[in-house]
Amino acid sequence: MSAPARRPAAARPPGGRMAGQKRTGERLIALLVAGGAVLNYPLLSALRGRGLVAGIPALYVYLFVVWAALAGATALVLRERPPQPGPTDDDPGTREP
Numbered sequence: 143m144s145a146p147a148r149r150p151a152a153a154r155p156p157g158g159r160m161a162g163q164k165r166t167g168e169r170l171i172a173l174l175v176a177g178g179a180v181l182n183y184p185l186l187s188a189l190r191g192r193g194l195v196a197g198i199p200a201l202y203v204y205l206f207v208v209w210a211a212l213a214g215a216t217a218l219v220l221r222e223r224p225p226q227p228g229p230t231d232d233d234p235g236t237r238e239p
Contacts, residue, residue, distance in 0.1 A: 169219045177212045181205075 179185075185204075192200035 166219060170216070173212060173215055173219065177208075180208050 186201065189201040189204050194200065195203045
């Protein structure tokens, strides 16, 4: 009786792919909640009559900074990461008895 055929390393499903996709979705939801919190009425009303920052109303500066921070954080969450090296057929730790 021969040993069962082993799948090549490229055909193996990556172990962390689904977990990574789930984590990305969770981070995007967290960004949505955080964005809703910082763009909600109490914070915006606190900045309504605060004066000027470099000649620009403080509310406008706040909105622009929050928008830029949310866009940057979203880009960081969604950026492409290089694949992590996984075990190969040459690795002695992956051999089956």
